[in-house]
Amino acid sequence: MEFVKLEGRPLKGKELELLKDFLKRNDLDYDQGIEYSVCLLDENYRIQATGSAEQNVLKCIAVDKSVRGTGLTGSVISCLTQYEFENGRSHILMYTKPENREMFEDLGFFTVLLTDDVLFMENRKSGFKEFVNRLSSESPAEALKPGMVIGSIVANCNPFTYGHRYLVEQALNCCDYVHVLVLADNRSSFGADERFFMVREGIKDLPRAVVHQAADYVISAATFPTYFMKEKVHAVRAGCRLDLELFGRRIAPALGITKRFVGTEPVCAVTGHYNEEMKKILPRYGISVSEFERMCSGGEAISASAVRKWYEKGDFEGLKGLVPETTLEYLEQKKKGRRPTG
Incomplete structure (x- = not known):
């Protein structure tokens, strides 16, 4: 069967509504923030497979149940990967359901962390x-x-304040x-390089005090996708747990971290909930909060929100x-269109 490729950066209007409806039939939501989508259509202009990207996250x-096992997932991943490479993104991430592990491993992806x-x-x-x-x-x-005795602080610092320094x-x-x-998220008011x-x-x-750019492995509420979880309150909790378990299991041991502040x-409310989850999860890995x-x-x-105002x-x-x-000097220079770096 021949398929027609439909692309959008992102899709809009009627085509977006068709995509949302297709995702809903497959127990998925259209995630906010999507910048690019690709759909494979049959001769009746019906979506048979789709995928989207936001920054470097797929x-x-x-894929429609009637055509699963025919290689369409690989075709979608190929289109998305090409889009990412064309935009200079060689490091590609994915958050999905645990039962999809074997399928995506066959398509060239590797597990960073698996939770329930x-x-x-x-x-x-x-x-x-x-x-x-x-x-x-x-x-x-x-x-x-x-x-x-090694401690750690994970923060967005959007921008850096006296509160952060304290x-x-x-x-x-x-x-x-x-x-x-x-945090490396570039959806903040100030970019990752600026905040660092x-x-x-x-x-x-x-x-x-040792400062690091956290890259893509420290996950913020802003970057964790919830499209594959129907219960959004549960989704927020799952995102917190993923980040904290990755920190506790793999990041902290590599640096000898035993305290987090x-x-x-x-x-x-989201950050407050995250802090409460932190107090429950990190002690399991020998990290006091x-x-x-x-x-x-x-x-x-x-x-930081008051500072931004x-x-x-x-x-x-x-x-x-x-x-x-x-920080004051940096903000003054930025307002004038000049950004000190180095």
Whole structure:
């Protein structure tokens, strides 16, 4: 049977509605944020197979029951992979149902982590090992010696504030070294490279704090797809567990991490839930979790969202007392169209 290829960046209008309906019949939702979709259509313009991409993540892959086993999944993956490569993305990820493991392994994907609810895969056989090796290579030799008390902080820092710095300082009071992993998500107001730069500059006077770009293996609520889970509350919980189990099972042991530090979360319910899950899951892997009260300014907890509001207004006086001088300088330069790097 010949199939017609329909592409959209993303699909819109009637074609998007056809795609949503097809996914629904296959127990999937159309995930928000999709930037590209490909559909294979029969002679009656009916979708027989589809797949989508958002940044370097493949998602919403489905094949009609009547044509499963005919190689259409491979055709869809081939189209999506070509799209990713054309956009300069060689590292491709996938989150899917555990029962799909054998099928996607046959198509060239490798398991990063499998939980009861989620299968996390990538197209690189040694991708995670290379990531861990990079983290180790960025660490001082002293921090890798037995007997050291090693802590960690995982944060978006969008942008880096005095509150973030306060958390690092508190963690250093309890540890010999602290690894600060800055999330790699580029859907934040400030890009991954920008946020890494601000964190690095903001704590460069704290030599026992080691800053890393977290790459694709530290998963945020913003990047975890929920399209294959009907119960969205359960999906949020599954995303938290995937991230925390990957950290506990594979990242922390490689760096000798036995402590993780977070700030209290009075505003964001998702982050608050994540912190509670962290307290349940990480101790199973020998990692204690310490939660510190957020640093305040003017009687209110310092938050990156408040900083972003002052920044959008161009009110840099309002930012003083909320961000370190290094962040303030970066934001001023960015507002003028100049970004310091290095």
